Amino acid sequence: MTDYEVVIGLELHAQLATRTKLFCGCSTAFGAPPNSQTCPVCLGMPGVLPMLNRAAFDHVVRTALALHCRIDPETAMDRKNYYYPDLPKNYQISQNARPIGVDGWFDMESGGSIKRVRILNVHLEEDAGKLIHPEDTGAATSRVDLNRAGTPLVEIVTGPDLRSVEEAKAYMESMRQFLVALGVSDCKMQEGSLRFEASISLRPFGQEKLGPRVEIKNVNSVRFVLGALECEIRRQTELLNRGESVPQQTVLYDVRHDETRPMRSKEHAEDYRYFPEPDLVPLHLSPERLEAIRATIPELPLARKQRFMQCLGLSSYDAGILVEDPAIAGYFEACAALHADAKAVSNLITNEVLRELKERRLTIDAFPVRPEGLADLLRRMDAGEVSKTVARDVLTEMVATGRGAGPIIEAKGLRQIGDEAVLRALVLQAMQQNPKAVSEVRAGKSKARGALVGPVMRATQGKADPGLINRLIQELLNRPSSGE
Amino acid sequence: MAKISRDDVLHVALLSRVELTEEELELFQSQLAGILAYVEKLKELSTEDAEPMTSVMGLHDVFREDEPRASLGREEALANAPDRDEDSFRVPAVVE
Numbered sequence A: 001m002t003d004y005e006v007v008i009g010l011e012l013h014a015q016l017a018t019r020t021k022l023f024c025g026c027s028t029a030f031g032a033p034p035n036s037q038t039c040p041v042c043l044g045m046p047g048v049l050p051m052l053n054r055a056a057f058d059h060v061v062r063t064a065l066a067l068h069c070r071i072d073p074e075t076a077m078d079r080k081n082y083y084y085p086d087l088p089k090n091y092q093i094s095q096n097a098r099p100i101g102v103d104g105w106f107d108m109e110s111g112g113s114i115k116r117v118r119i120l121n122v123h124l125e126e127d128a129g130k131l132i133h134p135e136d137t138g139a140a141t142s143r144v145d146l147n148r149a150g151t152p153l154v155e156i157v158t159g160p161d162l163r164s165v166e167e168a169k170a171y172m173e174s175m176r177q178f179l180v181a182l183g184v185s186d187c188k189m190q191e192g193s194l195r196f197e198a199s200i201s202l203r204p205f206g207q208e209k210l211g212p213r214v215e216i217k218n219v220n221s222v223r224f225v226l227g228a229l230e231c232e233i234r235r236q237t238e239l240l241n242r243g244e245s246v247p248q249q250t251v252l253y254d255v256r257h258d259e260t261r262p263m264r265s266k267e268h269a270e271d272y273r274y275f276p277e278p279d280l281v282p283l284h285l286s287p288e289r290l291e292a293i294r295a296t297i298p299e300l301p302l303a304r305k306q307r308f309m310q311c312l313g314l315s316s317y318d319a320g321i322l323v324e325d326p327a328i329a330g331y332f333e334a335c336a337a338l339h340a341d342a343k344a345v346s347n348l349i350t351n352e353v354l355r356e357l358k359e360r361r362l363t364i365d366a367f368p369v370r371p372e373g374l375a376d377l378l379r380r381m382d383a384g385e386v387s388k389t390v391a392r393d394v395l396t397e398m399v400a401t402g403r404g405a406g407p408i409i410e411a412k413g414l415r416q417i418g419d420e421a422v423l424r425a426l427v428l429q430a431m432q433q434n435p436k437a438v439s440e441v442r443a444g445k446s447k448a449r450g451a452l453v454g455p456v457m458r459a460t461q462g463k464a465d466p467g468l469i470n471r472l473i474q475e476l477l478n479r480p481s482s483g484e
Numbered sequence B: 001m002a003k004i005s006r007d008d009v010l011h012v013a014l015l016s017r018v019e020l021t022e023e024e025l026e027l028f029q030s031q032l033a034g035i036l037a038y039v040e041k042l043k044e045l046s047t048e049d050a051e052p053m054t055s056v057m058g059l060h061d062v063f064r065e066d067e068p069r070a071s072l073g074r075e076e077a078l079a080n081a082p083d084r085d086e087d088s089f090r091v092p093a094v095v096e
């Protein structure tokens, strides 16, 4: 099966984070009733003129800069002509001859190492409307909702640089994080604001020439892109193993049958009859303007992750979780500035804070425990005032009531029992009641230790310091006559 | 003179979604060839030092700010639709 090298290129469309459409003031808010966010411009009525949204343009320039592209100092919009019912003007305003950025690159992590993916093209274009296909396949009509028509998109095209389905997956995930951190898109896949198309070819290992390219359409989630790629690898491998060639074509992914099949009709690139969009004027990018936009680029996820690992000593796994959402990463940094043990901060956030957020469907910005409150809880954990287990309950209570850790610990009597005399008595009692466990622990079965720790924890309602219990067990075991 | 085949005319007609009669096909075949021959003449000019021109207006950098304006409202948006239902345009079924 693995006689061939897999060559994948990905093209993404992300909805830009703007309040209005690309050429008119209609809102881009998701979820409005069909056709309620439309006007003569985005409906393609005769005689209307488009006006370019500055925020959308700047977002694409920011993206192209962050992807190390060469920026065209004079870019322009082009008209791409085709007929489809979701395209009211019968053309799409896009960029062809002078895209904003070309020849850049994107570094991502894949399989534990850094991989550089070439970025061929970064440009601005408008989205089409949404076709709603009838449930029953025999129906004579489809419905069209033009709320999406004219929504600003950035298109990013990679070189044929991805060498496996895993790399494609890593690219899609890293790109999503990158665009969100850059602030140019919210990348909500379920709202259609991030979409991918893939092209794939196979070639014998060692061969330089690329095999015939198969484009995959109709894949609207990461899972489907991956499924379609797996399908194509199987299909093309079979063809090549039989000594047949793979025709260059466009295929559709059929989710239900998990198979790809050739698309019947497809207009070719030369049929789009691109020409400079006559209703819009050229766009200049002075060095000063470029620098001003460049200055708005924040630290991006990969760099941030590496800094968390190198400067704060976090594991790759933990740092990866934190940078997935720039707001979480920011929260972590705010906490780490108040509490020196960055690893402890990271553990509490990745384990408990993220769980609370998920359970309560909160974003970190709306999280009631602010960095000062979390740092206070961490200090109390450090001081041995509460155990890890109890800290978890305290945090839950902090989220639920908005109160600080101190009052909660006092009011609920959750203070950790670190009184050696009290615990020693309880440990001794547990050992007397369970001589079997005692002899097993003596025989080196450390698992049996749990049978001794358990009763002490129960007796103290989880408030006993587990480190201290373990030390006491060890001490009492070492005293030859104890427990008997 | 540039060659325009009958198939070229049919192809262009298809891309533009227009139906042509037999007479129109012949007429456009010769007219398109004439137009292309005329455009060919431009190749006689040297454009070596000329920047590609994207606009004749002499303006650049015309933007609007990202501020919402009222939309039309659904009834008005759908008013000219040849076919519609309660909230959407209706078009012949699109299947792929």
Ligand SMILES: [Zn+2]
Pocket (backbone or CB within 6 Å): A021, A024, A025, A026, A037, A038, A039, A040, A041, A042, A043, A150
């Ligand atoms: Zn509009």
